[in-house]
Amino acid sequence: MSRKFCVGGNWKMNGDKKGIQEIVNFLKAGPLDPNVEVIVGCPAPYLEYSKGLLPASISVSAQNCYKVPKGAFTGEISPAMLKDLGVNWVILGHSERRNVFGEDDQLVAEKTAHALEEGLSVIACIGEKLEEREAGKTEEVVYRQTQAIADKIKDWSKVVIAYEPVWAIGTGKTATPQQAQEVHEKLRAWLKAKVSEKVANETRIIYGGSVTAANCKELAKSGDIDGFLVGGASLKPEFVQIVNARQ
Ligand code: PEP
Numbered sequence: 001m002s003r004k005f006c007v008g009g010n011w012k013m014n015g016d017k018k019g020i021q022e023i024v025n026f027l028k029a030g031p032l033d034p035n036v037e038v039i040v041g042c043p044a045p046y047l048e049y050s051k052g053l054l055p056a057s058i059s060v061s062a063q064n065c066y067k068v069p070k071g072a073f074t075g076e077i078s079p080a081m082l083k084d085l086g087v088n089w090v091i092l093g094h095s096e097r098r099n100v101f102g103e104d105d106q107l108v109a110e111k112t113a114h115a116l117e118e119g120l121s122v123i124a125c126i127g128e129k130l131e132e133r134e135a136g137k138t139e140e141v142v143y144r145q146t147q148a149i150a151d152k153i154k155d156w157s158k159v160v161i162a163y164e165p166v167w168a169i170g171t172g173k174t175a176t177p178q179q180a181q182e183v184h185e186k187l188r189a190w191l192k193a194k195v196s197e198k199v200a201n202e203t204r205i206i207y208g209g210s211v212t213a214a215n216c217k218e219l220a221k222s223g224d225i226d227g228f229l230v231g232g233a234s235l236k237p238e239f240v241q242i243v244n245a246r247q
Contacts, residue, residue, distance in 0.1 A: 003204045005033075005220070006160055006227035007243045008123055009234025010041040010063065010091060010208075019235075020046055024053040026237040032057075033244045036227070039123070040234065041091045044077055048085050061089030061123065064097060067110040069118070079118035090115050091229075093125040093145070095166045105148035112159070113152040121158040123229060124149055125208070130167035138165075138183060143190055156199045160206055162229040163187065168209025170231055177218045177225075180207045184224035213238035220245035 015023070020042070032038060034057075041061040042050040051060045066076035082090060092115065093108035103111075108124070115122050126145040128138045142163065153159070163183055168175050175183075184205045192200035207219060208229030219225055230242055 003202065003226045004037050005035065005246055006037040006039070006204050006206055007239075007245075008039040008041060008061065008091070008160075008162070008206065008227070008229045009239055010094070010229055010231045011043060011235060012041075012063070012096070012231060013043055014235060015043060015046060017046070017049060020050055021053065023235060023239075024050070026240060027058060028055060030240055030243075032240060033247055036243050036246070038243055039089050041089075041123075047082070047087050051086060059089050060087050061091055062087055063091050063094065065090050065092070065111060065115055065120075067107070067114045069114075079115045079120050082120060083118060088119075089121045089123065091123045091125065091162075095125060095127055095164055095169055097125075099129075099166065105145050108145070109148040109152040112149050116153055116155060116158055121160070123160045123162050123206075125162040125164050125229070127162075127164040127166050127169075127209075133165065133167060139186055142183060142187060146187065146190065147194065150195055156195065156203050160204045160227075161187065162206050162208050164208035164229060170210070172210050174210040174212075174215050174219075175207065177222050180219060181222035181224055184222070188224055211242060213241035216242045216245035 039059040039061045041063045062082050065079050069078050069080045092111050097103045126142050128141040132141050188200050204226035206227035207225050211228045211230050212233050
């Protein structure tokens with residue numbers, strides 16, 4: 001079973017209209033490998049603006065959403081609102097949501113389940129902190145985070161798992177291709193044992209953490225790395241090279 005290579009850009013809380021136009025310009029100039037699914041995670045106020053500028057071949061994603069359709073949740077956005085804007089993707093459980101805003105496994109799982117119920121596709125982020133890796137707890141942590149999601153969802157066809165070791169995000173410290181492949185392979189085996197062989201074979205597991213034009217090709221060679229989630233470099237023209245890492 002071949003899994004379509006998938007590259008997401010996570011702009012985080014960066015950009016303004018002028019900056020987004022510049023990103024759109026280099027994405028349009030590409031050329032982008034047509035065999036790659038490309039998704040860009042825009043700040044919420046710019047979702048519609050970005051969608052209006054981007055070609056239809058590039059999907060727009062929110063960076064977060066809440067776990068219910070509507071109500072008294074000041075400051076939150078719902079999957080229903082995203083769908084209303086024509087936005088079909090959301091990034092959930094990013095380490096900054098978990099570690100800066102205190103989102104726990106349970107909340108991330110509830111958000112994932114609700115987003116899927118509303119018809120969104122989800123990039124579900126997991127990953128260990130440096131002290132957890134150093135304590136030999138990487139597998140325990142990523143299995144726990146994935147189990148919380150597995151407990152709440154049945155259909156994995158619209159889920160992409162992003163393995164993002166927290167120590168590699170925005171730090172310039174990329175996991176080596178061996179380190180990333182090892183975790184991806186173990187996660188796939190875990191999915192096979194705990195969910196199903198079909199889900200293990202078909203679910204894309206993408207890597208995130210200081211991916212750049214310089215390191216993407218080596219990472220992309222690993223059989224279980226099905227793409228990337230890219231922060232800093234997604235704001236720069238080198239994002240095109242990252243999308244094309246398998247060429
Ligand atoms: C991210 O924000 O998901 C990320 C991986 O960031 P960076 O590429 O900057 O490390």
